[in-house]
Amino acid sequence: MEPELRQMRYFVAVAERRSFTRAAEDVYVAQQALSQQIKALEDTLGVRLLDRTSRRVELTPAGAAYLADCKRLLSAAGRAAQHARAVADGEAGKLRIAYTVTAVYETLPALTAHLAARAPRLKVETREIFASDVCRMLRDERCDLALAPRAGYPKGIARRTVRREPLMAAVGDGHPSAGAPAMELAGLRDETFQLWPRDMAPGYYDAVAGACRAAGFEPVLDETASGSNAWAGIAAGRGVNLVVASLARQLPRGITLVPLTEPAPVLRLDAVWRAEHPHPAVSRVLDGCAELWPGERTDGVSARPASP
């Protein structure tokens, strides 16, 4: 037989009260039960823990050592339970957030700062990914939550728009519109768009292309555009693009942002997570986003993970 925490609780009670009878009151059992259980504990350990001298109970050296260990174990067991509850409530534990580059300028840092303040025991790990990998990362349990431009996902993946960010025109510094207070999106109809291929970033692609179509033209793409290469192309005057306003925080050299006249197109940023077994902190993140960026409807596609 193995020692049990109940026996340790009994032993601690007896050791601290230095009496079976009084300890029995503390743990709400009869004195005889304590005698039996502590005897059983001693038998399983093969060690005498207490010297009963009829009239007084004394710890043996081994008992004193075991007492200290028992106290540690009991408090550790209690803390483990508390920690499990905290993790289940999303207050503690580890949350792996994957994000697309669009979120990095403002959305992600605002969110992580908010979480650090609201749930300091929650360890947030972040990782930049391509929008095309969101689904796989979530399904393979390689992340718990993703931030990406609004896109469609297969069943089993839930999402909610957490904020809308205005899109601005990104042009080279030498572009005729550079420095203008604002411009019409339609003014870019003859430009080449340094937009990533749709299969790499479908949500972003659809947002930009959709805005262009709403402005009455179909954007012409530079099929070689991808990643930082696109910035270089724009800076070199080989095209333009629409980008989130917060890019201004880390504007690449040679590029100027020009606001677009109303109705200015927006990019919807979604939180995306597993619908079936969502990480418990996801609902906290959604709450935090609703607080950071009010105005989004909170009864969206998947308002929040169903509670069990």
Next chain:
Amino acid sequence: MEPELRQMRYFVAVAERRSFTRAAEDVYVAQQALSQQIKALEDTLGVRLLDRTSRRVELTPAGAAYLADCKRLLSAAGRAAQHARAVADGEAGKLRIAYTVTAVYETLPALTAHLAARAPRLKVETREIFASDVCRMLRDERCDLALAPRAGYPKGIARRTVRREPLMAAVGDGHPSAGAPAMELAGLRDETFQLWPRDMAPGYYDAVAGACRAAGFEPVLDETASGSNAWAGIAAGRGVNLVVASLARQLPRGITLVPLTEPAPVLRLDAVWRAEHPHPAVSRVLDGCAELWPGERTDGVSARPASP
């Protein structure tokens, strides 16, 4: 209800096998028992630990956190049991040894070195005391073992002689016998003895006075002698004393040791301990002493603590 280690063992089994059925084989119970106990564990925690998707079992984030804690707790419980056994066997734990100055030159360091080699996990604390305090220190649980010259003790205190050390004459450097290869004890019959009062060190007193009487004279004492004051008196030529041979290791300035001719008197050094609840390491110490200083009868007054 509180979580029990048995439930944790079950949970670890299920989590590691990712299956109730297979885990049941590991812990030798039916699958239904595991379902019940883990459900009970989840209920007491108020936390879902496993996602059962019929066909597969997955850990929730809270379950993963609790699993790690459970493994830690279980191994800590096992180590606590092992440690208790080790303490009960005298292999580990803390042993407080009190000693009189007579033991400090050779006996104590030899013993502590021996213990450090044989029982490295046993933490030995040493403290110098007066022989008159041996009994009180032991009774008050302020030490577990004492090293002191042989003396009588009341019931409840056990002792065993661990070594006999030859006594030598300690004289001032200017004493006529200083430098002699040996001398008769009777030659000191007219000297003043720098001997501590009997009530301070009865064993040592009796050994020296007894040796003198055996040599045919009653020693004359300097009643002011005590501690280092005695050394100063001898060095100043105001008297002599008999001391253990190992004092040569830390001989005070101005003092010379002269061997005594046969039959050279000896001082018996005793190990002394509580008879009723001896520290488990005491028997190891006695074994170690018998090994370090063979020749003493090991079936003495109290051969060894009675085992329970």
Next chain:
DNA sequence: GTCGATCGACAAGGCGGGCTTGTCGACGGG
């Protein structure tokens, strides 16, 4: 699509272990 295999949950019953009641021997104080 259907059948079978497998997995975990639910239900009911047996049994072992923990708890209780009752009692005794030992020690200490009045």
Next chain:
DNA sequence: CCCGTCGACAAGCCCGCCTTGTCGATCGAC
């Protein structure tokens, strides 16, 4: 000297853990 208190022992009860039996669900095979 007797009584009060404390812990151990003995016997019985009862709860709780485990077992057997069964079902619904899911996934693979044909």
